[in-house]
Amino acid sequence: MAATTHPEFNANTEAFQVAEAFPQAIRGKTVLVTGVNRNGIGFTTSQAFVNAIQLLDTTIILIAEQASQSPTHLIITGRSPVKIQDSINALKEKWPEVTYHGLQVDLSIQKSVRDAAAKVMGWSDVPTIDIIVNSAGIMSGEKERVLSEDGVEMHFATNHIGHWLFTCLIMPKLIKAAEKNPAGATRIVNVTSASPQVSGIRWSDMNFEKKNKDLPIEEQPEYEWFRLWGYTSLKEMTYTPLDGYNRSKVANVLSGIAANKRLFGQHGILALAVHPGVIATELGRTLPEETLQEVGQMLEQGLFTFKTLGAGSSTSMVAALDPKLAQGVGETRNGSENWGSYLDDCQISGQGHSLAVSSNEAEKLWQISERLVGQSFAW
Numbered sequence: 185m186a187a188t189t190h191p192e193f194n195a196n197t198e199a200f201q202v203a204e205a206f207p208q209a210i211r212g213k214t215v216l217v218t219g220v221n222r223n224g225i226g227f228t229t230s231q232a233f234v235n236a237i238q239l240l241d242t243t244i245i246l247i248a249e250q251a252s253q254s255p256t257h258l259i260i261t262g263r264s265p266v267k268i269q270d271s272i273n274a275l276k277e278k279w280p281e282v283t284y285h286g287l288q289v290d291l292s293i294q295k296s297v298r299d300a301a302a303k304v305m306g307w308s309d310v311p312t313i314d315i316i317v318n319s320a321g322i323m324s325g326e327k328e329r330v331l332s333e334d335g336v337e338m339h340f341a342t343n344h345i346g347h348w349l350f351t352c353l354i355m356p357k358l359i360k361a362a363e364k365n366p367a368g369a370t371r372i373v374n375v376t377s378a379s380p381q382v383s384g385i386r387w388s389d390m391n392f393e394k395k396n397k398d399l400p401i402e403e404q405p406e407y408e409w410f411r412l413w414g415y416t417s418l419k420e421m422t423y424t425p426l427d428g429y430n431r432s433k434v435a436n437v438l439s440g441i442a443a444n445k446r447l448f449g450q451h452g453i454l455a456l457a458v459h460p461g462v463i464a465t466e467l468g469r470t471l472p473e474e475t476l477q478e479v480g481q482m483l484e485q486g487l488f489t490f491k492t493l494g495a496g497s498s499t500s501m502v503a504a505l506d507p508k509l510a511q512g513v514g515e516t517r518n519g520s521e522n523w524g525s526y527l528d529d530c531q532i533s534g535q536g537h538s539l540a541v542s543s544n545e546a547e548k549l550w551q552i553s554e555r556l557v558g559q560s561f562a563w
């Protein structure tokens with residue numbers, strides 16, 4: 185049965201504490217992290233790995249959407265060269281013995297993802313990748329739907345397709361790492377949100393062209409939940425940025441479940457998804473003022489509390505390092521499928537919506553993802 189080693193870890197546990205608890209899981213590993221910028225949890229996740237790496241004489245690779253990439257030590261990839269260098273400078277100041285490099289990539293554009301993956305596959309001095317933490321993401325405040333260059337709703341294109349495609353393209357290096365690692369030690373960690381607790385995928389209208397009331401019942405939004413955010417006439421609407429975000433974050437869980445079916449039994453590669461908690465980062469910087477006001481009211485009512493950046497990255501560290509999570513992959517517990525595939529506050533969460541942890545839904549997502557990128561993957 186999937187479990188965690190440290191049941192005392194909780195919402196207040198910091199990433200450094202988790203890294204220090206699993207030194208053998210880090211020793212000698214190559215790690216890749218997406219979404220590294222100075223004000224985000226990708227950066228504090230990176231700090232925890234780099235600190236442990238320096239202490240344990242290990243190797244790290246960081247690949248980020250807002251910073252990223254390095255062969256033998258730290259690699260930071262991102263859309264902004266300025267943010268890439270800013271992150272490198274900050275990390276180098278405290279950990280000068282690590283080698284840092286940068287690589288530009290835009291996760292919303294499939295060609296950019298393919299180009300970045302090709303560069304990673306071409307690094308002869310990085311033969312293996314042991315752990316990927318897909319931490320990059322967007323949460324748009326645009327009231328009108330935006331499509332990516334590839335014609336996909338922007339949240340789904342960036343938060344799911346970009347990460348999924350990139351991970352699939354560099355999979356040979358994970359498989360190579362898995363040949364030397366214990367089963368389940370080679371990991372893919374997708375940073376999701378609380379969205380999988382209240383949502384499924386919008387299969388019949390993935391680009392948000394229909395009114396919500398015209399969708400099949402099981403695909404319609406959780407209207408009561410959206411009222412907390414100030415949406416009162418959602419049935420008549422076709423698109424809200426929060427719904428686009430929710431659907432893409434459900435995909436982060438389902439893609440891991442589908443990956444486990446293809447990779448765990450054959451190669452010992454384990455994929456997990458984590459809710460980092462609510463953290464004051466740049467993620468919501470484009471949200472409209474009325475939405476921010478509703479968030480403030482929910483905060484005052486005690487519906488959630490803010491985590492520190494370090495606490496916001498700790499669940500990713502548990503998912504990346506805790507060996508007990510590799511036990512019982514794909515099991516059903518208390519009627520919930522794929523127990524252990526979704527974590528929250530450093531522990532396994534049983535709060536995932538049935539459609540967000542469903543093996544059937546995961547297979548549908550994998551097939552649609554292959555169709556959207558025009559490529560099939562089998563290992």
